[in-house]
Amino acid sequence: ALITKEVYSSLFVGIVVGSFMYAQFHPWTAFTVIFDTIKDSMNINILFFLVMLGMIVVLMSRSGGSAAYGKWAISKIKNKKVALLATMGLGVLIFVDDYFNCLTVGSVMCPVTDRYKVSRAKLAYIIDATAAPICIIAPISSWAAAVSGYTSGDGFQLFLNTIPFNLYALLTIVMVCYVIGSEFHLGKMKKHELAAQNGDVCFGDDSYQTNEEISYNQKGKVLDLILPVIVLIMSCIIGMIYTGGFFDGKDLITAFSQCDASRGLVYGTFVTLIFVFILYIPRKIISYNEFVECIPEGFKAMVPSILILVLAWSLGDLVSNQLQAGAFVYNTLQSASISTAILPACLFIVGAGLSFSTGTSWGTFGILIPMATSLFPEGSTMLVISIASILAGAVCGDHISPISDTTIMASTGAQCNHLYHVTTQIPYA
Numbered sequence: 001a002l003i004t005k006e007v008y009s010s011l012f013v014g015i016v017v018g019s020f021m022y023a024q025f026h027p028w029t030a031f032t033v034i035f036d037t038i039k040d041s042m043n044i045n046i047l048f049f050l051v052m053l054g055m056i057v058v059l060m061s062r063s064g065g066s067a068a069y070g071k072w073a074i075s076k077i078k079n080k081k082v083a084l085l086a087t088m089g090l091g092v093l094i095f096v097d098d099y100f101n102c103l104t105v106g107s108v109m110c111p112v113t114d115r116y117k118v119s120r121a122k123l124a125y126i127i128d129a130t131a132a133p134i135c136i137i138a139p140i141s142s143w144a145a146a147v148s149g150y151t152s153g154d155g156f157q158l159f160l161n162t163i164p165f166n167l168y169a170l171l172t173i174v175m176v177c178y179v180i181g182s183e184f185h186l187g188k189m190k191k192h193e194l195a196a197q198n199g200d201v202c203f204g205d206d207s208y209q210t211n212e213e214i215s216y217n218q219k220g221k222v223l224d225l226i227l228p229v230i231v232l233i234m235s236c237i238i239g240m241i242y243t244g245g246f247f248d249g250k251d252l253i254t255a256f257s258q259c260d261a262s263r264g265l266v267y268g269t270f271v272t273l274i275f276v277f278i279l280y281i282p283r284k285i286i287s288y289n290e291f292v293e294c295i296p297e298g299f300k301a302m303v304p305s306i307l308i309l310v311l312a313w314s315l316g317d318l319v320s321n322q323l324q325a326g327a328f329v330y331n332t333l334q335s336a337s338i339s340t341a342i343l344p345a346c347l348f349i350v351g352a353g354l355s356f357s358t359g360t361s362w363g364t365f366g367i368l369i370p371m372a373t374s375l376f377p378e379g380s381t382m383l384v385i386s387i388a389s390i391l392a393g394a395v396c397g398d399h400i401s402p403i404s405d406t407t408i409m410a411s412t413g414a415q416c417n418h419l420y421h422v423t424t425q426i427p428y429a
Helices: 008-022 027-041 044-062 065-076 080-093 098-115 120-129 142-150 155-165 167-182 189-197 223-243 252-257 261-280 288-322 325-335 340-358 361-375 381-400 405-414 418-425
Strands: none
Touching: 008 027, 008 288, 027 288, 044 065, 044 098, 044 223, 044 261, 044 288, 065 098, 065 223, 080 098, 080 120, 080 167, 098 120, 098 223, 098 405, 120 167, 120 189, 120 405, 120 418, 142 155, 142 252, 142 361, 155 252, 155 381, 167 381, 189 418, 223 252, 223 261, 288 325, 288 340, 288 361, 288 405, 325 340, 325 361, 340 361, 340 381, 361 381, 381 405, 381 418, 405 418
16 A cells, blocks of 8 residues: 555455455455455445435535635634644544544534645544544543443443543643644655645645635525534434433433444434435525435545445454454463563553554454453452553554544545555654
């Protein structure tokens, strides 16, 4: 991927190689494994969520809501630093789910950061650095629910105890503040920022249009963007707690810990789509035909992300399920005699490596957390520190992995070339 600067064929080659290894180099078996893996690893709910979110973003843009918000924001946001702080603030505010965070923050802030000549790579970094690292220290999020599900005993209390020890997440947030405040540019980010100062925010990638190129509707108001975003946030949260049984009498924390986040997000985006229809059509902001035209347009906008995501899921599934990378790591660690004092550091490194190579921090939680709980007694400080190390390592690997779904979503939200985002983000992480 780094040689060709192209991610689709690179991921597919990875899937082919993994399938041949799994099939012990039997050509026909490998051929069937490739397509079985792609079919079985897909999360249809997340794909539905992406498509509907693409439609909502296109509708908000077509209605003129995004442009009106951009104009309003320009009058309130006076310089580049404030624009970046507003991006970070919005990222922190939407702590419920990382996918949702990346796409919403990107679509809302892109026109504003473009105006102040912020490179798309820097926007993608700030979006990504306030997605997973925020979700992993937010008690009410789909991530807290996932972690609680992997632990024994009172998982939620254990999760709360890990927050002060999750140094990667906390330091990432400090790093973002420092980067915004001091305009500190590491590695390739410097080139991207220099190009942006000369008006090329996309760093020569003409597959992404800058917001000046998008013609917009003059009838749109700021509320045409803000109301759908508020409804989206509220309906996604309600959708998530609904799937966790909140309306069947379970308390809020239990509902979050047992929710089906991807299904909740689908419910939330569908409700928002209906709301947008009711908000725009009677006021003649856009015509019925224009509304219908936005449906395939939204789908089209999400096709590159969907393609990368499906291939990344397949590669992650091959590595963790078929080739059993997790079991290999587990057995290697179990048989190694490691001093208890350095175990958290080892778990951090193993977690980061596993998460980087499989592209999923949740899968890493599933492999390593049960191991930590079997090594230390319930309620011990070492258990808390070990689990915090696993969470931090998993988020670190996920944060810089080219096949991580969160990284892909951050690129999509910022409308940034995926490999540009990965290569500029790694030095910061």
